[in-house]
Amino acid sequence: MSDAQQVDVVVVGLGPGGEALANALTGAGLAVVAVDKHLVGGECPYYGCVPTKMMVRASDALAEAGRAAELAGDVTVRSSWAPVAERVSVQATDHWDDRVAVERLQKAGATVLHGVARLAGVRRVTVTPTDGSDPVTYEATRGVVLNPGTRPATPPVEGLAGTPYWTNRDAVQVTEVPGSLVVVGGGPIGCELAQVFARFGVQVTIVQHGDRLLAVNEPEASALLAEVFAEEGIRVLLGVELTRTSYASGRFRLTTSTGEELEADQVLVAAGRTPNLDDLGLETVGLDPAARTIEVDDRMRAGEGLWAIGDVTGKGAFTHVAMYQNAIARRDILGEEGPPAAYHALPHVTFTDPEVAAVGLSEAQAREAGLTLRVGRTRLEESTRGFTHGPGARGLVKVVEDADRGVLVGATVVGPGGGEIIGFLAVAVHAAVPVDTLRSMIYAYPTFHRAIEAALADLS
Numbered sequence: 001m002s003d004a005q006q007v008d009v010v011v012v013g014l015g016p017g018g019e020a021l022a023n024a025l026t027g028a029g030l031a032v033v034a035v036d037k038h039l040v041g042g043e044c045p046y047y048g049c050v051p052t053k054m055m056v057r058a059s060d061a062l063a064e065a066g067r068a069a070e071l072a073g074d075v076t077v078r079s080s081w082a083p084v085a086e087r088v089s090v091q092a093t094d095h096w097d098d099r100v101a102v103e104r105l106q107k108a109g110a111t112v113l114h115g116v117a118r119l120a121g122v123r124r125v126t127v128t129p130t131d132g133s134d135p136v137t138y139e140a141t142r143g144v145v146l147n148p149g150t151r152p153a154t155p156p157v158e159g160l161a162g163t164p165y166w167t168n169r170d171a172v173q174v175t176e177v178p179g180s181l182v183v184v185g186g187g188p189i190g191c192e193l194a195q196v197f198a199r200f201g202v203q204v205t206i207v208q209h210g211d212r213l214l215a216v217n218e219p220e221a222s223a224l225l226a227e228v229f230a231e232e233g234i235r236v237l238l239g240v241e242l243t244r245t246s247y248a249s250g251r252f253r254l255t256t257s258t259g260e261e262l263e264a265d266q267v268l269v270a271a272g273r274t275p276n277l278d279d280l281g282l283e284t285v286g287l288d289p290a291a292r293t294i295e296v297d298d299r300m301r302a303g304e305g306l307w308a309i310g311d312v313t314g315k316g317a318f319t320h321v322a323m324y325q326n327a328i329a330r331r332d333i334l335g336e337e338g339p340p341a342a343y344h345a346l347p348h349v350t351f352t353d354p355e356v357a358a359v360g361l362s363e364a365q366a367r368e369a370g371l372t373l374r375v376g377r378t379r380l381e382e383s384t385r386g387f388t389h390g391p392g393a394r395g396l397v398k399v400v401e402d403a404d405r406g407v408l409v410g411a412t413v414v415g416p417g418g419g420e421i422i423g424f425l426a427v428a429v430h431a432a433v434p435v436d437t438l439r440s441m442i443y444a445y446p447t448f449h450r451a452i453e454a455a456l457a458d459l460s
């Protein structure tokens, strides 16, 4: 006889998708155990999207105030980190307290546990509570959903492990900005935070091992952002790695692969993410705990009685992917019909200023896929809106067409509101709207999105 407690579903890890799924399954009448070893809601609300976008909003306000001089006379601004720290700790994270999320789940009827969960065979999970009480094993008759997310990767730099360096988790909790900061990594997180701190007067250096910033984006977008960063005084070292780090008397000393010595008050490591798969008991269900992702089908199924959602599926480490997948897993678990997962029109945005937004395939990815391409480009500065907007209007639109089908398979927008404008192009890629149809539309004048019409006209 099994000593395990019987439930319908166990959700392991309550990132945005896991939390939503646990709520929905409970609402559908299932007995759900929802487990998180830290905060219910995961990285996004406490250490990721939400606090960083508050920081971005503050630094953008400073940049706009700076632009006012050219447009509307002198504005005097004395920047202060205090309102940012206050908004992040009070409004965004409730002082990194998940009480409200826990109560919401409990009210829905779920059993919410703070503990480390491990698979203990098919449909079985053992939870070791963080309060030190005895482990409990659950048998989930419908199955188990894995949503364990990722943690910051630590680059193998000599001496780094013994220093008080920051990850995103520390960066969102600062109450005072340092005088100088080395950001390791020029991906979305590194770029957003580098610009935020630079605009608050921090002397920032980005050390990026690749040959450009935002390597997943179009090279034109990387180049434009690098120009902006240079103008804002952010030093960007490309094709450079950190080789050695030490820390003494409040200062970091760093050596790079080119032999340069850097000094800084603080180091922020934003050099990729490590999936939380190593201690999940994956081997007990025949999966590889050393893998970087969990393979899922288009219903989010990862095995018998097993679903996985979120960053660990490798389909895009974004909250909107986790939320999209949560809805698909929910339908599958409840036996409901619905469209299978499709990622051909996945949008993503880096919230720098200008925002760098993209959907679908880049030109290089489309070429690799063997498509016959036509590519169109335009600069936002050349649009009437860019002209009237003046300072801060820098950007571009690039569209990538599968010429055989006459539809867009990818697009990039860099510019003010780039993350909003990309929505238009996401519809075009998602629904395979013919380019001829897009060309026959009326685009409001003078808007930034009207630049899409110019990019379509440039397709060649």
Ligand SMILES: Cc1cc2nc3c(=O)[nH]c(=O)nc-3n(C[C@H](O)[C@H](O)[C@H](O)COP(=O)(O)OP(=O)(O)OC[C@H]3O[C@@H](n4cnc5c(N)ncnc54)[C@H](O)[C@@H]3O)c2cc1C
Pocket: 012, 013, 014, 015, 016, 017, 018, 035, 036, 037, 038, 039, 040, 041, 042, 043, 044, 045, 047, 048, 049, 050, 052, 053, 115, 116, 117, 118, 147, 148, 149, 150, 168, 189, 276, 279, 280, 309, 310, 311, 312, 316, 317, 318, 319, 320, 321, 322
């Ligand atoms: C600085 C930063 C900024 C970001 N900005 C954006 C953005 O602007 N837009 C966007 O779409 N995405 C952004 N992201 C990514 C976004 O945060 C994630 O994609 C999102 O949180 C979804 O992740 P997830 O659901 O896979 O898991 P997570 O949010 O990582 O949650 C996983 C949860 O599982 C728990 N867990 C792990 N292992 C166990 C275990 N064994 N037992 C119990 N619990 C466990 C963890 O404690 C955690 O709470 C950002 C990320 C970072 C770090």
